[in-house]
Amino acid sequence: MDVDEFNGLVSALRGVAGIRLWADAPLAPFTTIATGGKARLLVSVGETVALAKVLAELEAREVEWFCLGAGSNLLVADQGYSGVVIKLDQSFQYVEGLPIERCTHSRSAGGDMGAGPGESSTAPQVILTVGAGAYLARLATVVAEAGLTGMEHACGIPGSVGGAVAMNAGAYGWCMRDVVREVEIVTASECRWLAAEDLEWGYRFCRLPERSVVTAVRIMLRQGDRETCLASQRAYLRQRREKQPRSVRTFGSAFKNPPGQHAGRLVEAAGLKGMRRGGAEISTVHGNFLVNVGDATTADILALMSMMRQAVERTSGVVLEPEVRLVGCRFPWETEQGDE
Ligand SMILES: Cc1cc2nc3c(=O)[nH]c(=O)nc-3n(C[C@H](O)[C@H](O)[C@H](O)COP(=O)(O)OP(=O)(O)OC[C@H]3O[C@@H](n4cnc5c(N)ncnc54)[C@H](O)[C@@H]3O)c2cc1C
Structure with a gap:
């Protein structure tokens, strides 16, 4: 331009x-x-x-x-x-509760999610409409406080609801796809609701229509027990505190977990935990977390990601796939070897 x-x-x-x-x-x-x-x-x-x-x-x-x-x-x-x-x-940071639907076994509601902690598979379903700008972790807390179960796992994920759909964010075996029933998207020519089953979802992936923005979602939860929901959230948060660096500047997982493996453990096995480049560090707590410990640049972070990827391939034979999304640049290995 x-x-x-x-x-x-x-x-x-x-x-x-x-x-x-x-x-x-x-x-x-x-x-x-x-x-x-x-x-x-x-x-x-x-x-x-x-x-x-x-x-x-x-x-x-x-x-x-x-x-x-x-x-x-x-x-x-x-x-x-x-x-x-x-x-x-x-x-776009709103949550609207829709009337409770007692249609537990309806396929048209998007299929059965299965019962989670604090919920019974016959518990009434509750559909909420949530603005894409709402914070996922805050939403998880609000619904747990209301005794709604189905997204306790999301309590430590610091994204927006729109970003969580775009990434199919998830944790502890749960992902957004499990609760999303409809997605509102806006393009240059329209604003419309899409059924979740009409989108392609994968691990940390959701194929949205070309050049669209997610503006709202409808999620389906179940009526559960408030104390059980909150206890379950506390347990997930405790696990995060034990396994992930706290109060640091990071974007979470740098790489996706390869099938059946943990990227963090592969990085640790390659001996890279604690390695620094400029103001960036591979967390000493979790091998898949990169931390801005001072005045890191994006180039510092990318250099460490390159190092992690090479070392893991050398030591474990696994080629790591990035989870973080780039804006305005490419991964070093893409420019070195062409797109992969
Ligand atoms: C400490 C920490 C812990 C984390 N733990 C987890 C975890 O357990 N599980 C997990 O999955 N992720 C985790 N993450 C990563 C991150 O929180 C998620 O990927 C989250 O879903 C990203 O949402 P966001 O709103 O921040 O999106 P952004 O980072 O702003 O954007 C990510 C992508 O989503 C797209 N996007 C954002 N909003 C919209 C929209 N409205 N419409 C269309 N596209 C959009 C962007 O264009 C971009 O491609 C963690 C991150 C941190 C920092």
Whole structure:
């Protein structure tokens, strides 16, 4: 985008109600690892109609863009991002309870989730509509407080609901797909609800329609016992505290767990825990967590990821696949050897 194209885009977007614009917006404060440069333009959007208009302007001008959630699984290039970043504002942080459905065995509700802790498979189902900007961990706590069971596992995941759908976030054998029944998406031309079964889901993966933003989801939980739900959450949080670094700047798992294995243990077996590059460190607590221990750059983090990947392949014969999403750059091994 040259200067004239950029100015043309900005003046067109200024005509859209319900949005705010920031040119040259630093992205590090919007990510949990706190590295990386600026976005050419950040657009904060307050409602779906405005979002569709913004997307239409971007598509018409063929401007690259991506949607930023809570930034807890992102690594932004030190050089920044030359496209447009879309951020859903606080208007998308809502939870609406819909009437309780007593249709426990209905396939049309998306199939049986199976009973979890504190729930009975005959307990009434509860459908909630949640804005994509809501924080997943907060949602997990709110529903547990309300005695709704089905997403206690999500209590320590620091993403937004939209980001959790896009990543099919999960923990302890649970993932978003287990509770999501419908996803509302907005594109340049429409806003519509999609059934979860019409999307392709995988391990830390969900194929959303091309160039779409998730704006809301409908999740199905079951009525359970409040104390059991809260106790279950406390147990998951305790496990996290024991196994993961606490109160650090990180994006969680750098690599996906290979089938039947743990990326962290493979990194540990390769002897890399505690290794540093610039201001970045492979956590001494968990081998798959990279930590910004000072003034790390994204280049520092990527150098460590490259080292981890090479060492694990050498020592275990396993090629690790990244979980973290890159913005404005590529993984070093992709530029060295072509796309993999
Ligand atoms: C301490 C820590 C612990 C973690 N533990 C876990 C864990 O146990 N399990 C787990 O799965 N993850 C974990 N994560 C990673 C992260 O929290 C999840 O991947 C989370 O789902 C990312 O959500 P986000 O809103 O932060 O997305 P972002 O990091 O902002 O974005 C991630 C991807 O989602 C896309 N996206 C975001 N919002 C939308 C939207 N509204 N519409 C369309 N696309 C969107 C982005 O474009 C990007 O491609 C952890 C991270 C940290 C820092």
